[in-house]
Amino acid sequence: MPRPKIIVLGAGLGGTIAAYEINHAVKGRADVMVIAESETYSFIPSNPWVAVRWREPEAIQIHLPPVFAKKKIAFTSVGAKRVHPTEKRIELNDGTTVNYDYLVIATGPDLAFDEIPGFGPAANTVSVCQTAHAVAAADAFDRFVENPGPIVVGAAQGASCYGPAYEFALILDTELRRRKIRDKVPMTFVTAEPYVGHLGLDGVGDTKGLLESALRERHIKWVTNARVTSVEPNLMHVEEIAEGGAVVKTHDLPFNYAMLLPAFRGVPAVFGIEGLTNPRGFIIVDKHQRNPKFPDVFALGVCVAIAPTGPTPVPVGVPKTGFMIESMVSAIAANLDAILDGREPTAEASWNAICLADFGDEGIAFIAQPQIPPRNVNWSSQGKWVHLAKIGFEKYFLRKIRKGESEPFYEKLALDLIGVHKLKP
Numbered sequence: 001m002p003r004p005k006i007i008v009l010g011a012g013l014g015g016t017i018a019a020y021e022i023n024h025a026v027k028g029r030a031d032v033m034v035i036a037e038s039e040t041y042s043f044i045p046s047n048p049w050v051a052v053r054w055r056e057p058e059a060i061q062i063h064l065p066p067v068f069a070k071k072k073i074a075f076t077s078v079g080a081k082r083v084h085p086t087e088k089r090i091e092l093n094d095g096t097t098v099n100y101d102y103l104v105i106a107t108g109p110d111l112a113f114d115e116i117p118g119f120g121p122a123a124n125t126v127s128v129c130q131t132a133h134a135v136a137a138a139d140a141f142d143r144f145v146e147n148p149g150p151i152v153v154g155a156a157q158g159a160s161c162y163g164p165a166y167e168f169a170l171i172l173d174t175e176l177r178r179r180k181i182r183d184k185v186p187m188t189f190v191t192a193e194p195y196v197g198h199l200g201l202d203g204v205g206d207t208k209g210l211l212e213s214a215l216r217e218r219h220i221k222w223v224t225n226a227r228v229t230s231v232e233p234n235l236m237h238v239e240e241i242a243e244g245g246a247v248v249k250t251h252d253l254p255f256n257y258a259m260l261l262p263a264f265r266g267v268p269a270v271f272g273i274e275g276l277t278n279p280r281g282f283i284i285v286d287k288h289q290r291n292p293k294f295p296d297v298f299a300l301g302v303c304v305a306i307a308p309t310g311p312t313p314v315p316v317g318v319p320k321t322g323f324m325i326e327s328m329v330s331a332i333a334a335n336l337d338a339i340l341d342g343r344e345p346t347a348e349a350s351w352n353a354i355c356l357a358d359f360g361d362e363g364i365a366f367i368a369q370p371q372i373p374p375r376n377v378n379w380s381s382q383g384k385w386v387h388l389a390k391i392g393f394e395k396y397f398l399r400k401i402r403k404g405e406s407e408p409f410y411e412k413l414a415l416d417l418i419g420v421h422k423l424k425p
Contacts, residue, residue, distance in 0.1 A: 003031050004340065005030065005031050005033065005099065005100050005102075006022060006026065006030050006100065006101065006103075006336065007033050007034075007098060007103050007104065008022065008032065008033070008104045009035050009080055009090065009104065009105050009106060009107055009269070010034075010106035010107040010108060010303075011034050011036035011038070011041060011064060011106075012042075012106065012107075012301070013043075013044065013301070013322060014106040014302075014326075014328065014329060015034065015104075015108075015301070016034075016064070016401055017326060017329050017400075018104055018106055018332065019034045020071065020405060020406040021329050021407070022104065022333045022336055023071055023072070024333070024406065025333040025334065030101070030102075030336075031074065032073045033073065033074035033076075034064075034068060034073060034075045035076055035078070035079070035090060035098065036064070036075070036076070036079065037077060037079035037080075037093075039063060039064055039065055039075075039077045040061050040062070040063060040064065041061065041062040041064050041401055042060060042061050042130070042131040043061075043394060043397060044129075044130075045164075045322070045394065046059075046394050047060075047128040047129070047130070047133070047134040047164070048134070048164060048167050048358075050131060050134035051126070051128050051134040051137035051141060051168065051171075052141060052172065052175045053138050053141075053142075054171075054175075057131050057132075057134070057135055060131065060398065061131065062398065067401070067402065067404050068404075070404060071404045076092070079092065079093040080107075081093050081269060082268075083103070083105070083269050083270050085103070085273065085276055085291075085293075085294040085296075085297055088100055090103070090269075100296075101296065102298070103296065103297045103298070104299070104300065104332055105270065105283050105297065105300075105303055106299070106300050106301050106303065107269065107303045108267070108301060108302045109264030109265060109266070109302045110265050110266060110268065110271070110281070111127075111129055112158070112262050112264060113127075113262050115158070115262070115263060116156060116228050116230060116231065116262075117231070118230050118231035118232055119228065119231045119260070120262065121137075123231065124231045124233050124234075124258070125231055125236075125258040125259060126141075126257070126258065126259045128164060128168055128259060128261075129261065137259065140257060145179060145181065148176075148181050148185050148256065149186075149254075149255070149256030149257075150185065150186045150187070150188070150254050150255045151188070151258065152188050152236055152259075153165060153168055153172065153187070153188075153189055153190070153258070153259050153260070154190035154223075154226070154261070155190075155193070155261040156192060156263060157228065158192065158264075159192060159200075159261045159262060159263050159316070160263070160302075160319050160320075161200075161317075161319045162193060162198070162200055162319065163199065163319065163321075163357045164261060165191065166189075166214075167358050167359065169220060170215075170218065170360060171358065172187070173218045173359075174359065174361050187218075187221070188220070188222065188223065188253055189222040190223045190226045190228065190236070190253070190260065191223070191224055192224075192225070192312075192315065192316050193224055193225075193312075194225055194312045194316070195208055195224055196211050196212045196215060197209070197212060198312075198316065200316050200317055200318050200319045201318065201319065201353075201368060201371060201373070202310065202373050204353070204355075204366040204367075204368045204375075204378060204380050205366055205379045205381075206380055207364065207366060207380050210364050210380060214359065214364070214382075223251055224240075225240055225242070225312075226238050226251075227239045227241055227314050231258070235253070235255070236251075236252075236255060237250070237251075238250070238251040238253060239251075242313060244313075245313065263315075264280075264302060264317065265281045265282075266280060266281020266303060270303075275293030276297065282303060282304060282306075283297075283303050283304055284305050285298070285299050285304055287348050288346070288348060289304075289332045290335065290345065298336075300325060300329055301320055301328065302320045302325075306318045309372060318371075318372065321353045321354070321355050321371065322354075323353055323354040323420070323422075324351050324352065324353050324371050326422060327349040327350045327351060327352060328349045328351075329422075330406075330407075330422040331347040331349040331422075331423060332347075333406075334347035334423065347423055348424040349422065350369070350370060350422055350423055351370045351371045351372065352421065352422075353366070353368040353369075354366075354367050355367075355368075356389050356393060358386065361384065361387060362383055362384045362386060363383075363384075363386030364380060364382045365382075365386045365389065366379060366380035366381075367379045367380075367418075367420065369420065377419075407422075
């Protein structure tokens with residue numbers, strides 16, 4: 001009798017780690033396969049460094065086929081055209097089909113640049129959402145320093161990832177000061193958040209005070225409750241929105257260099273499948289990371305549907321941070337292990353969050369347990385140690401990917417010591 005087939009759709013942070021951990025959990029009772037659109041893993045948190053040439057792209061990338069082969073995980077980079085959950089099959093971009101017994105969706109998002117006229121790397125702004133985007137942003141930054149002027153950085157309406165926007169604004173400030181041209185560069189931070197430091201999480205600890213202070217000390221102005229209506233070459237049009245939706249102020253912001261994070265949506269392979277996704281194309285899951293309509297489908301990471309923390313004048317999404325994603329991975333691996341043993345799945349991801357936001361010379365760290373308030377732990381801190389910790393984490397995580405490990409014993413020991421767990425008790 002053939003063994004069950006588990007397909008992991010996506011090979012980013014969540015998908016790659018999921019393949020390793022699930023393969024270990026099922027211990028030869030099922031075959032694991034990964035379907036991705038590239039053979040290259042990129043450590044996305046380092047993209048802001050790539051955009052100012054503090055990293056070359058090759059330094060944060062890993063060629064995946066040899067690692068998967070060593071772990072006896074099947075792999076293809078053909079990519080998925082469409083998931084057909086009622087038939088338990090995936091249609092690939094080359095016209096072939098792969099059947100599955102269990103599907104783990106870890107695709108990450110589709111980047112909705114097209115929802116704002118003139119927005120995105122194909123138009124008038126740069127991006128750090130993908131490593132290829134960051135490489136293009138670095139080329140644009142090289143041109144910018146020859147002719148410095150205003151910079152606009154931030155996150156557009158509907159965005160659900162705010163840390164990288166703050167990071168990039170403050171990394172740019174650090175790099176410009178090193179080049180002795182910061183005095184020639186007015187900077188504005190534009191965000192859909194109702195206040196600086198909201199982060200899509202209604203703040204963590206004193207992120208409001210810490211981030212406001214960081215922007216103020218570096219002479220970076222900000223616009224909150226911001227809705228970007230369009231972007232022209234060197235000019236961004238922004239509306240400031242009050243409670244109730246009224247426009248209280250308009251801003252026409254000139255720029256020589258601009259990077260705003262876009263809103264996310266589900267990828268085309270799953271978008272619009274009734275019962276599988278919400279209207280934005282994100283995967284609907286229960287407390288076990290399992291889709292209610294298609295119980296053989298699990299999902300993790302940015303592609304998962306999570307309700308916002310509360311109503312805001314401008315739509316603000318909830319970020320799915322790295323540790324939160326890894327907690328989803330652990331829950332799915334444990335639940336697939338249970339199902340293969342004939343047991344009901346019981347594991348629930350803790351959705352705890354640990355974040356290191358680098359500013360180039362210092363940074364802010366926070367721990368949220370759980371990520372969505374109210375919380376049992378709500379802590380944040382600032383210092384030069386955060387910058388060093390981010391460098392160390394980059395090297396450590398890339399080593400995990402290269403070795404095909406999801407959680408070495410010493411990582412679990414360290415997390416246990418500080419009381420941060422991936423699964424609920």
